[in-house]
Amino acid sequence: MHIDCTINGSERRFEASKSDLLLDVLRRNGYTGAKRGCDTGACGMCTVQVDGEPAMACVTPVARADGAAVETIEGLGTQDDLHPIQRAFVDNSALQCGFCIPGMIMRSKALLEENPSPNEAEVREALSDNLCRCTGYKKIVEAVLEASDRMRSQSGTADGGYAGDCGANPTEAASKGDRRR
């Protein structure tokens, strides 16, 4: 079957079988920022957005993407020009191994689009389906709150613009997760 969709604003056509899940098709076609963690919808590491809603790609039938707008971490900033959420994760040291970070950031993006000014409890609730084995969550929550502040103060210029070098390549983790593909 063919799947016609937009990915990060670009029209794409994918070959897929009916049994494929969205994560399978994304990763086969180079969108490896969405990570395969539990593969059962329990960790959030594969989170993308489908028509603006967060979706766990490992349990989303690929047919759900047909005709839809899919956003992945690859559609946010680059290592040289991070999205404000990615920038805030780096600046708050809100990542260690990085494996959960693309999913965390995509879930945070969906939250901030729906609620540009969340409080701490709302951030924790929004991220409650996204697991992290490393950070203890405190810095992640602080990063999302700081991203909220930055995006509101720079409304209209929220896509990138926070270029900077951040040492031991945490930017790679914030833009695509760690080096494990």
Ligand code: FES
């Ligand atoms: S890999 Fe999809 S929820 Fe864990």
Ligand code: FES
């Ligand atoms: S930074 Fe390692 S799992 Fe979250």
